[in-house]
Amino acid sequence: MNSSSYIGITTMKPYCRVLTSCRNSSIFKFPSSKSNHFIADNSSKFQSKLTQSRRFHCCSAQILGKKCGINSNRRAFRFSDPNWGQIRVYRSCSGAHGGRRGVLVISNVASDFRKHSTSVESHVNEKGFESIYINGGLNVKPLVIERIERGHVEEESGLEFKDPDVNFDHSEGLNKEKVEREVPEIEKEAWRLLRSAVVDYCGNPVGTVAANDPGDKQPLNYDQVFIRDFVPSALAFLLKGEGEIVKNFLLHTLQLQSWEKTVDCYSPGQGLMPASFKVRTVPLDGGNGAFEEVLDPDFGESAIGRVAPVDSGLWWIILLGAYGKITGDYALQERVDVQTGIRLILNLCLTDGFDMFPSLLVTDGSCMIDRRMGIHGHPLEIQALFYSALRCSREMLTVNDGTKNLVRAINNRLSALSFHIREYYWVDMKKINEIYRYKTEEYSTDAINKFNIYPDQIPTWLVDWIPDQGGYLIGNLQPAHMDFRFFTLGNLWSIISSLGTAKQNEGILNLIEAKWDDLVAHMPLKICYPALENEEWRIITGSDPKNTPWSYHNGGSWPALLWQFTLACIKMGRPELARKAVALAEERLSVDHWPEYYDTRSGRFIGKQSRLYQTWTIAGFLTSKMLLENPEMASLLAWEEDYELLEICVCALSKTGRKKCSRSAARSQIPVQ
Numbered sequence: 001m002n003s004s005s006y007i008g009i010t011t012m013k014p015y016c017r018v019l020t021s022c023r024n025s026s027i028f029k030f031p032s033s034k035s036n037h038f039i040a041d042n043s044s045k046f047q048s049k050l051t052q053s054r055r056f057h058c059c060s061a062q063i064l065g066k067k068c069g070i071n072s073n074r075r076a077f078r079f080s081d082p083n084w085g086q087i088r089v090y091r092s093c094s095g096a097h098g099g100r101r102g103v104l105v106i107s108n109v110a111s112d113f114r115k116h117s118t119s120v121e122s123h124v125n126e127k128g129f130e131s132i133y134i135n136g137g138l139n140v141k142p143l144v145i146e147r148i149e150r151g152h153v154e155e156e157s158g159l160e161f162k163d164p165d166v167n168f169d170h171s172e173g174l175n176k177e178k179v180e181r182e183v184p185e186i187e188k189e190a191w192r193l194l195r196s197a198v199v200d201y202c203g204n205p206v207g208t209v210a211a212n213d214p215g216d217k218q219p220l221n222y223d224q225v226f227i228r229d230f231v232p233s234a235l236a237f238l239l240k241g242e243g244e245i246v247k248n249f250l251l252h253t254l255q256l257q258s259w260e261k262t263v264d265c266y267s268p269g270q271g272l273m274p275a276s277f278k279v280r281t282v283p284l285d286g287g288n289g290a291f292e293e294v295l296d297p298d299f300g301e302s303a304i305g306r307v308a309p310v311d312s313g314l315w316w317i318i319l320l321g322a323y324g325k326i327t328g329d330y331a332l333q334e335r336v337d338v339q340t341g342i343r344l345i346l347n348l349c350l351t352d353g354f355d356m357f358p359s360l361l362v363t364d365g366s367c368m369i370d371r372r373m374g375i376h377g378h379p380l381e382i383q384a385l386f387y388s389a390l391r392c393s394r395e396m397l398t399v400n401d402g403t404k405n406l407v408r409a410i411n412n413r414l415s416a417l418s419f420h421i422r423e424y425y426w427v428d429m430k431k432i433n434e435i436y437r438y439k440t441e442e443y444s445t446d447a448i449n450k451f452n453i454y455p456d457q458i459p460t461w462l463v464d465w466i467p468d469q470g471g472y473l474i475g476n477l478q479p480a481h482m483d484f485r486f487f488t489l490g491n492l493w494s495i496i497s498s499l500g501t502a503k504q505n506e507g508i509l510n511l512i513e514a515k516w517d518d519l520v521a522h523m524p525l526k527i528c529y530p531a532l533e534n535e536e537w538r539i540i541t542g543s544d545p546k547n548t549p550w551s552y553h554n555g556g557s558w559p560a561l562l563w564q565f566t567l568a569c570i571k572m573g574r575p576e577l578a579r580k581a582v583a584l585a586e587e588r589l590s591v592d593h594w595p596e597y598y599d600t601r602s603g604r605f606i607g608k609q610s611r612l613y614q615t616w617t618i619a620g621f622l623t624s625k626m627l628l629e630n631p632e633m634a635s636l637l638a639w640e641e642d643y644e645l646l647e648i649c650v651c652a653l654s655k656t657g658r659k660k661c662s663r664s665a666a667r668s669q670i671p672v673q
Contacts, residue, residue, distance in 0.1 A: 186586060197233075201248075208229075209225060210614070211613055228367075232560065238322065252277075256277060271344030272312075275308075281294075303370065304365075308366065313389070318392055333396045371553060372541055373547060380425060384494045386417070387494075414648075424477055425477055451481075475490065485528050488565075495509070495568040496564065523585065524559065527556055551607060566623075592606050594612060595617065
């Protein structure tokens, strides 16, 4: 079923018009004609036009109903009404020359939940994990938009985000220096640049653009708000005690979820989160200077490789969890629409398929490495983010009769995934020696070489590169294939989420320290090591001119990875490694105008196609500095080992006696503390 969704704000000269959302998604099985019966006839033409363009926008309307006051001290998303399902009207206000200042309000969907809940089955094959309970039926994610002015002076849009209803006790200490110190100029510059990259929608901050280089004449999609790119920006604002922009971002991207975008008439699964979105200004029919702000999402249909982003939904869940822990505003997680969004993402990830492994099967270009780089299959980055998102979801999901099956599926997947990665992805000198002596073509449940890995796959560079002490998790594992490249993001998130054992996590940092000149050198950190070169580069990347050896995703150095390295080091009690890396970055980033990435084997040159004033480079540096100054905050963003997961074995659920599990041997390697 095709679906349509609308959200936006209309600005008129000299008056502003009241708008309401008219959302209809196929997950609720309501025809679109029933969702907008209150829309005025004079807007139907405009609605139809924007519907055909598949943009996330708003249709104007004249609405009858009661007027509701609003507390002038309240910021975005804090209005609640016990009559949740009713249409609400807010008075329009005269504007000076159609100014674009407004306040976006989302009602509290959790009110009176038990009296008005509607059960809608989630589509996970024929045997859904749960029934999703939606308050208000059709109006699951209502958005009401209002324009407010005080007298004739519009309120300035600033980034002093302080929601009076959000408890910032956890982050209060970050705003008050324990020891008075002078803020270095580079940090002042970074904050100015980060704030200048903020994107407003309806007069409220909703994210940051990917790059804000004033000299860039062809920004492509770098002028959009990316979910993965915004995460370090969000953490910087949260650690600064400014949570409103993060809350707005989470709720707006939630509203973008479940669009049925098509690539050659194919619709991806419900629950998909966009890779990015852009705030566009669209003129309304009829002229008179009227226009509308719309959110235009990209689900991959505009990407270079036309690949849907697998990691966007995982990052969204991780950021939602971080927001609650840092601000103490757990009410956001408990909203019915947010709970529904979490479940839709999980149902999409946990859907049964043909795959035999507990890891997620994805295609090339579905994550931070968004071009062809030979990571199709089960890349480590996705598995580590998947594991983190599952642990976050287990903490945030409201457990009831409708979610108990989903929680059980999460626990089973967490257990299976952690075992799979720890047992089969880990390599050190001992493991490589085992692989070197593998027997092949083994057919039995007792096979040692379970994936039929041929010893000749061990690359010559690895023999002399792997240190005697330490190891890492390989980049990918498939039948008869092990990708021995070191992928930094996946290994760092394995530490942060405790996907690896404590011994393995320590080993990863030991390897980074031992191979500092290869993985860090002049600029932290290599996205992967080593680079694909010569014939291997031509075959695997398709002769990609942007991913030439030691550039971009093919062995380039990305300062955006700095905050994740810092978090991993603090968690493992090794902050000195992070300080060393931050000091290297601090020497060059400002001088080089905050590049996206660096080229060459040692990271000495600014990337040949690198954007300058890259936002997540700036935000990653700021987040690293704040984490090092307040290391106690790192505990809110990382996970410790969950020993109960080690006792869960999906094999035990089998009704046949044919399955054998090697977990007993693997469990003996994990010290119980």
